[in-house]
Amino acid sequence: MERSLTLIALFAALIAALGLVPKFDLAFGVPITAQSMGVMLCGTVLGAKRGGLAALLFVGLVALGLPLLAGARGGLGVFASPTAGFVIGFPIAAFVTGLAMQQFRALPIGWAAGVAAILGGVVVLYAFGIGGLMIMLNKGLLEASGLVLAFVPGDLIKAVLAGFITAGLAKARPASLLSRS
Amino acid sequence: MISLTSPVETRAHGWPAGAKLAGLCGATMVLFAIKGLNWHLGFLAATLVIYAMPGRQFFQGGMRRLRVLWPFAAIILLWHFFTNDLANGAVIVLRMITAVGLANLVTMTTKLSDMIVVVRWLCAPLRRFGVKTRSVELAIALVVRFTPVLAQKGQTLALAWKARAARRLGWRVITPFAVLAIDDAEHVAEALRARGGL
Numbered sequence: 001m002e003r004s005l006t007l008i009a010l011f012a013a014l015i016a017a018l019g020l021v022p023k024f025d026l027a028f029g030v031p032i033t034a035q036s037m038g039v040m041l042c043g044t045v046l047g048a049k050r051g052g053l054a055a056l057l058f059v060g061l062v063a064l065g066l067p068l069l070a071g072a073r074g075g076l077g078v079f080a081s082p083t084a085g086f087v088i089g090f091p092i093a094a095f096v097t098g099l100a101m102q103q104f105r106a107l108p109i110g111w112a113a114g115v116a117a118i119l120g121g122v123v124v125l126y127a128f129g130i131g132g133l134m135i136m137l138n139k140g141l142l143e144a145s146g147l148v149l150a151f152v153p154g155d156l157i158k159a160v161l162a163g164f165i166t167a168g169l170a171k172a173r174p175a176s177l178l179s180r181s
Numbered sequence: 182m183i184s185l186t187s188p189v190e191t192r193a194h195g196w197p198a199g200a201k202l203a204g205l206c207g208a209t210m211v212l213f214a215i216k217g218l219n220w221h222l223g224f225l226a227a228t229l230v231i232y233a234m235p236g237r238q239f240f241q242g243g244m245r246r247l248r249v250l251w252p253f254a255a256i257i258l259l260w261h262f263f264t265n266d267l268a269n270g271a272v273i274v275l276r277m278i279t280a281v282g283l284a285n286l287v288t289m290t291t292k293l294s295d296m297i298v299v300v301r302w303l304c305a306p307l308r309r310f311g312v313k314t315r316s317v318e319l320a321i322a323l324v325v326r327f328t329p330v331l332a333q334k335g336q337t338l339a340l341a342w343k344a345r346a347a348r349r350l351g352w353r354v355i356t357p358f359a360v361l362a363i364d365d366a367e368h369v370a371e372a373l374r375a376r377g378g379l
Contacts, residue, residue, distance in 0.1 A: 001378070001379055002368070002371075002373040002374050003314050003367065003370040003371075004372040005319065005320055005323075005370070005379065006365075006366040006367070006369040006370040006373065007366040008271070008320060008326050008365035009319075009320045009323035009327065009364065009366070009369075010323070010327055010331075010362045010365055010369070011366075013257055013318070013323070013324045013327040013328045013330075013331050013362065014331060014358075014359060014362040015376070016324070016328040016331075017328055017331035017332040017334075017335055017358075017362075018308075018335075018355070018358075020328075020332040023316070024210070034352075034355060036353065039291045041359060045359070045363075052194070053251075057320055057321070057324060058324070059319065060321075061325070064293060064297065064300070064321075064326070065186060065254075065288040065291065065294040065296060066184055066185070066186050066293070067184070067185050068328065073249065073257055074185055074288075075185045075246075075284065075285055075286065075287075075288030075289075076205065076246075076285065076287050076288050077246065077281040077282070077284040077285035078276075078282075078284075079284065080209060080248070080280035080281045080284045081250065081253075081281050082250075082253045082277065087305045091208055093359055094234035110351065136277060137257060137277070138269075138273050143260075148258070154321070159293070161352045161355075164352075164356075165355050165356045165359065167355060168356040168362070169359055169360065172356070172360050173360060173363050173364075174376075176208055176363045176366075
């Protein structure tokens, strides 16, 4: 019980901290914020329930007014802005990532985590993000998708990296990989 | 940790957080229900007046937080200019700025502790069903405490990377970063258990 709680809280803090640390460069110099990778890692490491709760805790604290989103954004205004769908989608993205991770037990950890992160952290997250844009900006599906299409390749790369990182964590701290226990 | 509450003390700081949140919900619903351009011009003007009332520092702080919306405003207006539907585009942009502006006002005038009181009130029905909501409050406190701690450790990891490697900071640094988070979580869990547990 205590362990579940502290892992949920610390992974929520990890998502926040990944938005604060300097931007990382991908192999070919594309700067990224690692925040959405934090959401994927919640799912791949903690599993569906705990990973979803960690991301929910993070989003809840953003709503309460803490500047935890990348670029020190936060507060209720985030949920009225065009990108609200992405933030609201964080917990569901983490949950689906965890769920997929638990389903892919037959695959090696790195592969399972990479595919799960693409399903949860890209497919599900963008479904929510695009839905949010459609509502907030009163646009159709194609127009809203066009606005975010440029970010998809970066997030696909992040999902693959989340696979590598999860594989690394499985070696370094196997007991803490709750999605496989 | 610094929250987004404005350091400029306004009269609204003393109002009950629940009432402000309910008011915000109502105002946002009205914003999405009304379509007329003149109405939305009026709503935005009224919002700006509210921002200006506590003084220049509050107004400037509020406007800085709305800056993130400019790219969206520009894209929407351009789009509607080319589809010959500028009036509709203007309504969408005005509504967006007013909605975010009003929501930010609530955040700027409400302390974190007051917000947590609202969370506790919202959790009350769960307690009746035997859910221990105390752990939610403990989790909030843990995140508030450990976000700066983890960020500091991340900076240290980045410095260590830069001291040893010729290449720029890469994604590989995230693995030890997550290991640090996991280790902290295990230590805190052990400390909680040692003090009687949840």
